[in-house]
Amino acid sequence: MPTRLYVGNLSYATTEATLSDLFQTVGEVVSVSIVTDRMTGQSRGFGFVEMADYQAAQNAINQLNGRMVDGRSIRVAEARPQEAREPRGERRRERRRY
Numbered sequence: 001m002p003t004r005l006y007v008g009n010l011s012y013a014t015t016e017a018t019l020s021d022l023f024q025t026v027g028e029v030v031s032v033s034i035v036t037d038r039m040t041g042q043s044r045g046f047g048f049v050e051m052a053d054y055q056a057a058q059n060a061i062n063q064l065n066g067r068m069v070d071g072r073s074i075r076v077a078e079a080r081p082q083e084a085r086e087p088r089g090e091r092r093r094e095r096r097r098y
Helices: 016-024 054-064 088-094
Strands: 003-008 029-036 043-051 075-078
Touching (some): 003 054, 016 029, 016 043, 016 054
Antiparallel strands (some): 003 043, 003 075
């Protein structure tokens, strides 16, 4: 079963291809995505790598956490599930007007 990893402290110059090549050295990579700003399209400095199995993900955490990539020491950890958030419009409607 694929395991999703969080990769933080990325350089703005780091690409998905760079991460894919790096993580391929420790196991099979299913997907790579770097989170970007909606307005500018610039990297937000973190991303996610999905490894083919749990053991490959653990190897990636053990071997790549703290590794220097594009001049930055990256952080690799198992990704937490995304928390559910209210739609933006719903919060505005609940606000009281005096």
